[in-house]
Amino acid sequence: MHGKTSLIEHNGEGVFQGLNNPLTVTRYHSLVIDPPTLPSEFNVTARSASGEIMGIRHREWDLEGVQFHPESILSEQGHQLLANFLKR
Template sequence: MLLLIDNYDSFTYNLFQYLSELGADVHVVRNDKATVGELAEMGPERLVVSPGPSHPRNAGISIDAIKHFSGKIPVLGVCLGHQAIGEAFGGIVDHAGELKHGKTSMIEHDGKGVFEGLPNPFEAVRYHSLAVQPDAVPPGFEVSARSAESGVIMGMRHPEMPIEGVQFHPESILTRPGKDLLRNFLEMEN
């Protein structure tokens, strides 16, 4: 079972649909409707933390769930979920230096992990004003993708644990290789 934490965002069910179409058994839980202990009792095999409004510190159980499940099962954070991974591991999330709501950007990536086999660069939709700060990436994490235009961090991963975050929206129809990115996540080994 794949556990999808819903941070009260309309894109959550786009993620649900794509992941379900790719064969995942997806269970959605709102970020304030369960404890981490209750999530653990569900026995998820993967965790996805959805986009959402505000700062990741205001995303209910998202940060605590990331801390609990990291190193145990594969974890993917999308937009706010990506920022929550940053916060969970000691990174700093602050203003991105640019406001991107419903805007597309070219994403340059390292071709590894969730980016394996994807075009480089590719166009992706962004909806955010916050970002993991380039001088405060969580210790032990590596930047896996950036905006070609501005260099804003668009992806990061832990090199030893199956933890990936993407700032853009792979579940948007305008992010053409988004479904392939999600497929790559579903194929990640623990």
């Protein structure tokens, strides 16, 4: 999975606000969240085309995470995603 791109769909909120949907992102690993182990305090905000969780957000806290590398030159709109994160 090193350096491969994946197409993800997201909910358009938080770090994903204003980004293309679907969005091409870069993955450097095959690590993914096992859905049954995701704590109930988190919502899924993005998934890969094959259904893997690619983004989560805490239901109450200002806490988000993505399972890809927005800083990679291969990630579409990575600078905008990071700018969205910094604006929070």
